[in-house]
Amino acid sequence: MKRTSVQLTVLGAVALTLLSAGAQTPPAVDKISILPSRINARIILEGNPLPAALKSSYSTSLPAVLQVEFGPARWPQPPAVPADESPLLQGLQVEVQPNGRTLLFLALTEKVPFRIFSEGPRTIIELQKIQRQGGDYLIAPETQKELGADPRPGVDLKTIAVADTKAGLEVSARLGRKPIANIFALDNPLRLIVDVFDAVYGGPTDKRPIGKFGVDAVKVGQFMTGHPYTITRLVFDLNRPRQFALIQGPADLTVSFGPDSADAASAPAPENPAPAGLISPVVKTETKTAPAVQASGSNGTGVKAKEIKSGAVVMAEPPLTPPKPQAETVLGAQKKDEKYQPLTIYNPEQKYSGERYSPRFKDADIRDVILWLGEEVGLNVIFDDEVKGTVTCSFDQIPWDQFLDIILKNKKLGKTLEGSVLRIAPMAVLTREQTENQQLTDAREQSGPLLTKTYALSYAKAKDIELLIKSKKSQRGEISVDDRTNTLVLVDTKDKLDLIEKLIEVLDTATPQVSIEARIVEATSTFVRNMGIQWGAKGISDPYYGNQTSLRFPNKVLVDGALIPEGLVTKGIGGPLGGYAVNLPAPAFSSAIGLSFGNVLDTLRLDVALSALETKGEGQIISSPKVTTQNNKQAEVIQGRQIPVQTTANFTVTTQYVNAALELRATPQITAEGTIIMDLDIQNNAADFANLVNGIPPITTQSTKTTVMVPDGGTTVIGGIYRIEDSITRERVPFLHQIPILGALFKNFSRTKQNRELLVFITPRIVK
Secondary structure (H helix, E strand, O other): OHHHHHHHHHHHHHHHHHHHHHOOOOOEOOEEEEEEOOOEEEEEEEOOOOOOEEEEEEOOOOOOEEEEEEOOOEOOOOOOOOOOOOOOEEEEEEEEOOOOOEEEEEEEOOOOOEEEEEEOOEEEEEEEOEEOOOOEEOOOHHHHHHHOOOOOOOEEEOOEEEEEEOOEEEEEEEOOOOOOEEEEEEOOOOEEEEEEEOEEEOOOOEEEEEEEOOEEEEEEEEEEOOOOOOEEEEEEEEOOOOEOEEEEOOOEEEEEEOOOHHHOOOOOOOOOOOOOOOOOOOOEEOOOOOOOOOOOOOOOOOOOOOOEEOOEEEOOOOOOOOOOOOOOEEOOOOOOOOOOOOOOOOOOOOOOOOOEEOOEEEEEEHHHHHHHHHHHHOOEEEEOOOOOOEEEEEOOOEEHHHHHHHHHHHOOEEEEEEOOEEEEEEHHHHHHHHHHHHHHHHHHHHHOOOEEEEEEOOOOOHHHHHHHHHHHOOOOOEEEEEOOOOEEEEEEOHHHHHHHHHHHHHHOOOOOEEEEEEEEEEEEEEEEEEEEEEEEEEEEEOHHHOOOOOOOOOOOEEEOOOOOOOOOOOOOOOOOOOOOOEEEOOOOOOEEEEEEEEOOOOOEEEEEEEEEEEEEEEEEEEEOOEEEEEOOOOEEEEEEEEEEEEEEEOOEEEEEEEEEEEEEEEEEEEOOOOEEEEEEEEEEOEEOOOOOEOOEOOEEOOEEEEEEEEEOOOOEEEEEEEEEEEEEEEEEOOOHHHOOOHHHHHEEEEEEEEEEEEEEEEEEEEEO
């Protein structure tokens, strides 16, 4: 029995060991660390195994919040971010979604380029801090560690491969050994800089436009040569902060940008809102002016070498233009409106943007000076036989292209640049060549064969196109128009026809259409309240009734209200006595009540009549004209009636029709930004048949005429009238109406209140 129990125990332990070995450990983040530095900030996630980062983007509700989505995993409590240690990162927050995935929110002071990569059991989110100062050249600590104490010999980097596909943008550089790269960002405009150390780029600065994946262009050029590093610089002009990837292989380096939600405007990715408690704080950014910089030079040229300050290189203005200093700004605050600032339309002043040097020469041959400069900036140089002379100069921090113009102007020389070949010749030689080239062009036009071509236009009018291209033909050229087929017939040389054909392709395009919908809402409300009173009294003191007075005179007395003769139309209601002492009925009434009080002999009597009226009305009229027209073409729509008006002059009767209708006239103009500028004329006229004048109704006019700019599909209110009429009328007996309480018997009351509201809504839409 004992042996059996021992065997069972051993088998159970082995089974548990096998089950535990076969089970998979669920993903978990064990630790979150923050590593700030002067050039970037890193958030380090440690765990085994780590959840995969699925996607990342900036929040649309809080622009300075970066959100990274991970797969299902267990997360610890994020650490607090000390404000004095990380000026870029302000806070972290973890939120578990209903589908089990996790969102990591990073609150930043501003949107910056970022990348997410793995190093063993760690996932690193690196934020590239934007450098706003052109002073000391900053090197990341890990890059400084790779460089070591002794600089390595440079290797040639002859070509850069740019692969632009639907999957993304990849820029690859091949070297003879593992590259060492330093990454940082610049602003104004936003740029991502990748410096490859110990690499020599064998050619002039190369710029390639992209226009995809948030990258406008890629530029490659030599930034430093020796003193103390040899650096080839890759500059990515970004139109927004976004994610990138940097892959360093055994002998190559690749920077890639993939598509994100902003690249798919037709189907944007769903945006997860940032938590309410995670708000990007307002931050002040200070800028400092870069100190004076010395440019690199070659042996024997008299150019100052770069200075080294506390282990960092004082960075000269790179051949790829650096950011300009900015004034102090408060992020999130509204910037000053710049549209009213003066704009420079034309400035003939020459702009220089070349790399800065500090050349000093004394009695140096001008050919040697230009050959040295061509070697520095990577240009091939050729001289005319008449170029000669010496140069003596001393410059400090001058762009190389300005230095070249100055020394050429001093010697009355000129230059031409064709590709990478710089040609130097006297001004007289270049002027003579330009004159001869122009004469050759004119001679070709005058002696070349004439060709005849026809162009059938689809969208534009042939006569309109003729006016635009007439100035482009040669002296021998002819232009004819066939209105029946809307065709242009051109006779000219081949060069002129090619130019005119390109113009026709640009001008003969479909004109977009705009659908304009107007809503005219007219609302009225009326309220009337009338109250009135009529009363009269009759008293008789007469011996006939046995109630005479005790006086001889007067012996009898009769008190009665004013008599109303029969057949006389009066306001109010008639009383039993035929009149009232107080006759103040309501101006108009729908209800009345009469009361009569008297004694048996009818010697004392009191008659009272009360009249009242209260009315309330509401009305609403909605008109909705709609019209579609081409861009910059007026459209008109009219709905209503015409009123004939007859006039007599010199025994001649003339009938003129006046519109009493709803009229909409609109001329749209589509802007380059997709908004619509409209010239609008809206009239809402109606005939008032209740107030005829000689049988002709007057016209009630409501109109508006304006010019507005509205976004595509947006709605604007271009006109509104809000009118309130409130009148109170009282009729009363002088003095007696002031008696407290009893004064109500000596007055009537009438109140009329009318509200009228008119609104005009306009909604333009570009017809797709």
